Amino acid sequence: MNPVRNFNKSVGKSGISNGVKVVFCSSEVFGFAKTGGLGDVAAALPAALVKENCEVKVFMPLYKGINPQKMHKGYGTTIKGGIEFFFIKNDEYFLRDSIYVGADGRDYPDSVERFSFYSRRVLEILEEVGFRPDIIHCNDWQASLVNVYLKTLYGKDKFFKNTKSVLTIHNMAYQGIFPKKKFSRIGIDAKYFDQKYLEFYGKVNLLKGGIVFSDVVTTVSPTYAKQIKTPEYGCGLEGVLAQKGKHELGILNAIDYDVWDPSRDELIYKKYSPKTLDKKAENKLGLQKELGLKQDSQKLLLGMVSRLAEQKGIDILSKALDSILGEHQVVILGLGEPRYHKILKDKEKKFKDSLSVSLKFDETLAHKIYAGCDVFLLPSRFEPCGLSQMISYKYATLPLVNHTGGLVDTVIDVEAGGGGFVFKKYDRGEFIKTVSRGARTFRDKKRWKSILEKVTKYNFSWEIAASKYIRMYKRLIKN
Numbered sequence: 001m002n003p004v005r006n007f008n009k010s011v012g013k014s015g016i017s018n019g020v021k022v023v024f025c026s027s028e029v030f031g032f033a034k035t036g037g038l039g040d041v042a043a044a045l046p047a048a049l050v051k052e053n054c055e056v057k058v059f060m061p062l063y064k065g066i067n068p069q070k071m072h073k074g075y076g077t078t079i080k081g082g083i084e085f086f087f088i089k090n091d092e093y094f095l096r097d098s099i100y101v102g103a104d105g106r107d108y109p110d111s112v113e114r115f116s117f118y119s120r121r122v123l124e125i126l127e128e129v130g131f132r133p134d135i136i137h138c139n140d141w142q143a144s145l146v147n148v149y150l151k152t153l154y155g156k157d158k159f160f161k162n163t164k165s166v167l168t169i170h171n172m173a174y175q176g177i178f179p180k181k182k183f184s185r186i187g188i189d190a191k192y193f194d195q196k197y198l199e200f201y202g203k204v205n206l207l208k209g210g211i212v213f214s215d216v217v218t219t220v221s222p223t224y225a226k227q228i229k230t231p232e233y234g235c236g237l238e239g240v241l242a243q244k245g246k247h248e249l250g251i252l253n254a255i256d257y258d259v260w261d262p263s264r265d266e267l268i269y270k271k272y273s274p275k276t277l278d279k280k281a282e283n284k285l286g287l288q289k290e291l292g293l294k295q296d297s298q299k300l301l302l303g304m305v306s307r308l309a310e311q312k313g314i315d316i317l318s319k320a321l322d323s324i325l326g327e328h329q330v331v332i333l334g335l336g337e338p339r340y341h342k343i344l345k346d347k348e349k350k351f352k353d354s355l356s357v358s359l360k361f362d363e364t365l366a367h368k369i370y371a372g373c374d375v376f377l378l379p380s381r382f383e384p385c386g387l388s389q390m391i392s393y394k395y396a397t398l399p400l401v402n403h404t405g406g407l408v409d410t411v412i413d414v415e416a417g418g419g420g421f422v423f424k425k426y427d428r429g430e431f432i433k434t435v436s437r438g439a440r441t442f443r444d445k446k447r448w449k450s451i452l453e454k455v456t457k458y459n460f461s462w463e464i465a466a467s468k469y470i471r472m473y474k475r476l477i478k479n
């Protein structure tokens with residue numbers, strides 16, 4: 001089945017009526033704190049679950065800058081959009097300028113202490129407030145210990161007797177691996193420092209603990225679900241996942257059209273809809289001007305909004321820039337590894353009129369890039385799901401992607417009737433060739449317009465994903 005075409009159909013409410021009680025645990029939630037896709041998902045999925053009548057409580061740390069509506073002893077709460085958000089307070093651990101890394105760009109050395117504190121508090125607070133969840137749904141290594149504690153410290157606790165646990169892996173490459181000496185900080189029996197549990201080549205691996213102790217493990221796209229069972233993508237945990245066997249599911253992420261919709265977007269230069277696509281040009285000219293590029297609607301403008309990590313294909317992109325920039329323009333918004341910051345800034349000096357590099361996290365500029373560019377670049381080496389390609393479609397910006405992970409499930413090449421440009425080998429030359437193909441298509445104005453009209457109709461809304469999660473929750477509750 002063609003997954004994109006399947007998504008073209010507008011899907012109504014799932015029709016499942018239910019009252020599933022869900023506790024959703026994430027170290028970031030858009031609207032309060034976000035560094036990447038996890039933040040988007042942790043805001044949008046709970047909202048979609050509530051629309052399907054689930055009762056949802058979201059737990060995250062109380063970071064600097066978050067102001068809860070109410071403070072209680074040890075945590076804050078905010079009610080928004082029918083969801084109760086719990087913010088776990090520990091100023092020593094969470095009142096910091098950035099949420100994961102210090103000024104040196106490295107993970108904080110007390111990450112085990114921070115996230116084991118967070119995880120334990122989730123279960124304590126649930127008992128304090130008397131909320132007995134049917135499902136605890138944890139995300140990534142930072143929240144994995146919630147599910148570990150549920151089966152260890154709380155294994156015999158009657159309060160959670162009927163609670164089932166889910167772990168969603170948003171990226172296998174981030175596992176929360178720490179030195180052995182940190183194990184005692186987790187506070188569980190020493191017998192769990194064993195390769196059957198949290199031990200991983202002599203170290204502590206929090207994500208592994210999450211996988212072992214959760215009732216169900218999922219990831220964020222069908223293709224990535226298959227890939228992570230192989231040594232190439234499993235990052236050493238493929239064997240552990242294989243033991244979970246059939247439990248391992250891939251549910252494609254989606255995007256929140258309340259946040260990402262150019263006809264309602266207050267952050268872009270000029271709003272537009274599929275019927276007024278000509279207004280997109282004002283966004284292109286506005287972006288070129290703001291970023292100091294030559295204002296020219298005929299030049300192909302390629303954009304990228306991304307963490308600057310090896311995963312995202314920055315190495316082939318930076319090596320390709322010399323060939324691309326002679327003819328086209330590129331704008332990059334990103335933050336990440338210092339080595340990439342330097343490489344990109346050096347290129348920017350060389351190509352002042354055609355390359356703009358903004359090294360920061362900037363929600364507004366991100367929206368302007370989705371709206372202003374012709375093509376959005378995702379040359380990822382691997383990609384669990386990727387949200388930017390789905391956002392791009394909505395903004396009538398065509399994604400150019402490497403054929404991997406969630407990008408396989410969401411982008412079909414224009415030559416095969418889809419709405420993007422796909423290269424099938426992670427390679428600088430393939431990437432450059434695909435940019436040229438994109439440029440040729442761009443020059444064929446009639447064809448370009450018809451592709452834009454098509455992609456703006458794609459539907460990647462959370463309704464579909466939420467109904468799949470609910471079906472899985474119900475299956476779990478029943479067993």
Ligand code: ADP
Pocket residue numbers: 035036037038040305306307333334335360361362363366385386387388
């Ligand atoms: P990942 O989670 O691997 O970083 P995703 O594609 O799943 O990648 O999600 C990335 C999200 O973060 C998108 O919403 C993207 O627009 C946003 N984003 C990434 N970098 C920045 C940045 N520097 N400024 C603003 N938004 C960013």
